[in-house]
Amino acid sequence: MSYTVLKMIHVSSVILSYLLFLTRGIWMMRSSAQLQQRWVKIMPHVIDTVLLTSAIVLAALIQQYPLVDSWLTAKVAGLLLYIGLGMTAFRFGKTYTIKVSAWIMAQIVFFYIILIALTKNPTIFL
Known part of the structure; x- marks a missing residue:
């Protein structure tokens, strides 16, 4: 996988992770039932796994640790x-x-x- 594609995956997962974190916080402040949905509990883990994996691979690729x-x-x-x-x-x-x-x-x-x-x-x- 090329550096450019990997960085795009990483940056995209950063954006998705933040947007979901922001949304969950707003729902928390409003005591919204949305927080109890199954996908809301699972997606942060999926997105953050992609984020962390891409970060580790990028660090290895650019040889900075x-x-x-x-x-x-x-x-x-x-x-x-x-x-x-x-x-x-x-x-x-x-x-x-x-x-x-x-x-x-x-x-x-x-x-x-x-x-x-x-x-x-x-x-x-x-």
Whole structure:
């Protein structure tokens, strides 16, 4: 598979993942029954598996790796924080305020990860 096709798959899965995360958060704030649909529970895992797989293959293809290349290390650390905040927003948050706050913070982290990807600079704000 070519680099261009793989990057397109990766970027497309980033967009789909974010749009679904955004939608789920809106549904959560509205206490929508949509959140209980089977596809809403399954699709994030499918999309994120494609996203992570394409990320690993891309990293290997360009021969840049976490713990070696600082920008990729920052993306992985950001991803782990994003996942933790997402889990707090949709599963483990005890109150509405905690859930919404975690959802908003996860989006901030998501956009930081995007900035790192575009600039290859983990210290973009320093």
